[in-house]
Amino acid sequence: MLAAKFLGFALLVRVTRATPLSLTILHTNDHHSHLEANRVEIEASKIAGLSAQASSNAINVELGGYPRIVSGYAKLKNDAETAGRSVLKLHAGDAITGTAYYSMFKGEADAKMMSLLCFDAFTLGNHEFDDGDQALANFIDKLQSVNASCATPVVAANVVPAATSPLVGKLSKSVVLAVGGQQVGIVGIDVRNKTLLSSSPSAGTTLTDERTAAQAEIDMLLGQSIDKIVLVTHMGYDSDMSLMATLRGVDVVIGGDSHSLLGDNTTREVDFSPIHGEYATVMRNADGKLVCVVQAWEYNKAIGELEVDFDSSGDVLRCGGQPRFPYASQIQSGRRRSSQAFVINSSDTASVMSYLDATGQFMLVEEDAHTAAELSSYQTQVEALKQETIAYAPNKICFDRWPGQGAGSCPIAETQEQGGGACQLVAQAFLEVTKAADVAIQNGGGCRTDIAAGNFSHNDAYTMLPFSNTLVTLELTGGQIKAVLEDAADFGITDSSGAFPYAAGLRYDVNRNETKGNRITFIEVRPRLSGAWMPIDSSATYVVVTNSYIAGGRDGYTTFTDASGSLRNTYIEYAEGFARYCKAVGTLVEPSREDFSTQGYIDAAGQVQGLGARSTTTTTVTELPDQQTSSSWGVGIGALPLLLALSVLGSLGASSA
Incomplete structure (x- = not known):
């Protein structure tokens, strides 16, 4: 269980490396202001027992959305802690831009939803810089103030704000979290070239080489006797494997940017998008030790549920877990690629839910009422603003x-x-x-x-x-x-x-x-x-x-x-x-x-x-x-x-x- 939110180095109490740590990391990336649920298509031909009408159309399932994601995180956290595991909640960047929620609220709605989930750390993505340093600084301020009980640290080891940038003082290269009686270092890294060339950091703000910055911060943490290191990166799955996972001292890479769906043959049962690799992808770092590399798809359609077991020396013994897909019980059908859909009958609904539950990765989750109420206020404003010329x-x-x-x-x-x-x-x-x-x-x-x-x-x-x-x-x-x-x-x-x-x-x-x-x-x-x-x-x-x-x-x-x-x-x-x-x-x-x-x-x-x-x-x-x-x-x-x-x-x- 997370014993403390964030410890500055001056307050750190040395913890003896005497016991193993069973850690579950719940993670999100690239939600891109998708605050409402997403409708995805399931291959009807794979589902037994459907009526002729349902089987001849697409089966549409509602996934995620912040009210359901908040409930999903709470359920998975409770399950992990009941099983004796400690839990961290991390976001790997590109929280903002992409929908009307950002266009109209400039990150306020995203910050509110994120604060209700209360991530333990958040790293920056390239799209966080789309409207310059001041807009990003405003978003960070909201992220740390809209919920008095949750001030999420923002980690970005390779982001160097200009001397006059409003980002000065709002970013940390890393944070150290007390988890299950152990210290875990969290280092944030944002993609350099894409941010500088395709986004809009303000004049003088720059990003340094990702690998160099990550290794320097890892070395600093190791020098503080912190032997469990998690990189939260926004660089893409391929770069995480080729660069980040090969650093000295790294144990876990929680990634973003490429919107990669990772999984196994069970995940392939669902006709979403291509599987880019295994969840978790297991590699070796520069020390020859195990590293767990994961990512959690996109738009809050999935929650990454990574299980990492450390030995008493702080080395990874096992990488496990799977992506989890929180879904709603109201199943729909309709023409493929159509913007119209209709609710199917109870028998077809039961067949679809039976199929989804059998995968072991779908989880039927009701929306968190408080989060839904908060989102509703933004939805009402969005709908009103959408009518404006x-x-x-x-x-x-x-x-x-x-x-x-x-x-x-x-x-x-x-x-x-x-x-x-x-x-x-x-x-x-x-x-x-x-x-x-x-x-x-x-x-x-x-x-x-x-x-x-x-x-x-x-x-x-x-x-x-x-x-x-x-x-x-x-x-x-x-x-x-x-x-x-x-x-x-x-x-x-x-x-x-x-x-x-x-x-x-x-x-x-x-x-x-x-x-x-x-x-x-x-x-x-x-x-x-x-x-x-x-x-x-x-x-x-x-x-x-x-x-x-x-x-x-x-x-x-x-x-x-x-x-x-x-x-x-x-x-x-x-x-x-x-x-x-x-x-x-x-x-x-x-x-x-x-x-x-x-x-x-x-x-x-x-x-x-x-x-x-x-x-x-x-x-x-x-x-x-x-x-x-x-x-x-x-x-x-x-x-x-x-x-x-x-x-x-x-x-x-x-x-x-």
Whole structure:
């Protein structure tokens, strides 16, 4: 049991290394202002006893959310202590940014929820610096003051605030906690390059080399005869294994940043996301001794439950435990990827719960009433604020999934030439809010509505972009971008019309009557919509921002997975990204026709639609290998197997996200 919250070195009483320690570490990372429960899909085919209606749809289970996470931590802590184990509660960073809760409350709501759980230590993630030092300092102040009984230490050994930074005096390199009659050192490390290059530390604030800073702090603790060392890192699972776990003196690495789901064959029973490694991953440090490496997925959908047994010399004897998934008893069903769901009958609910309980990792947990009440006050404000106007549209901007389909409310004639302006504007918005990107690609099915003339609210952004996607970046060559667009066009014709690609900083022609590899032609690029349009260079590398759904190869965008090694997740919900753009520009207008991604389109009947700016312009194009070259758009349209197209993409499923 945790005997004291935090001991300064001057007050430390030397504890004789005479007894072993059985320690359970409950941990969280990357909740990114996801304070409410998450709805996740379970593979219905794996669940016995379902009715025909339920088994033909997705099974949706509500996981986590702070009210349920608080109850889950309390239950697991009680169970561990009943079994004679001591308990620590740690958070490995990226607590803030990503949802409307941060946009509206700037960390206050996150701090309140975290203080009710009362972590024993918290390390900084790169996104803690998204709004500069002052915003982070304000968040830390709230974290340590909104609950008088809980002041969580913030550990960051490699963060060096500027002399004038408001962070001065608010960070510790490490803390020492008295646990079960033993002393445990907790060292915090944040990822250096990503924070400096992709976030916004204030001028003069810097981060030092992660490995060097960690080893220096470990050595200092060892010099104080503290022989149980836990690193709380925000560097990613791979870096934890290759760098942090190989340090001298380290015993445990509690990680974050990569949102890695760790587990075993039991975890694989659940159709969430790929398993990145074992929980716990067991390695050897530089001294040749055991090290436990763990991470706890994302968005408070899981609680990491790590069991570490130390011998009387402070060395690790065993790493055990598992991820735990706190879930609600109200099971839902509905179309896959749909924003709509319905409660299934009691028999199907019992079958699902029986399946979940049999995994040994799911735990049915009721929400903590006090935490739920506190969150409710923020929810009420969020819902009210979502109704407030964030932009104004002088004219209606039409939505369509592909040119001339008629998926929105506008007449087909308004979208048949180049597609709908609404999803085109979404792509442009993603490019604007993601400063590292050169171009943006968004699937038509990930958008859902027209932009009506008049006031546009925060809630309208979420209605238009209703899925749980985040903005991510990848590095692709011009040739790979061509392949991605061909993937999308082919899938749109054969499987789901929602795959049609809208892009910003890219434009091209579509011919739906050609074969795959020849549908997308005359690709031009204008990075960040600045400068002149130029032929895309097949060998040059471009940074592409897109949504996490298609970045994972969904909707037929399979070539994106070839660049998965370069994937960087901003963890900003795509609807929230669009809302930020709307607030920034104030007035929503349809992008200029020359900036539309689809410049020319040949429909299923072979009719040429909307040649755009190039209908009157002579353009010499350096084609990619499988493109044909024409010196003029105005000559021989029938001989131009150029224009792209998305074939009869029609009448296919409308649930692509």
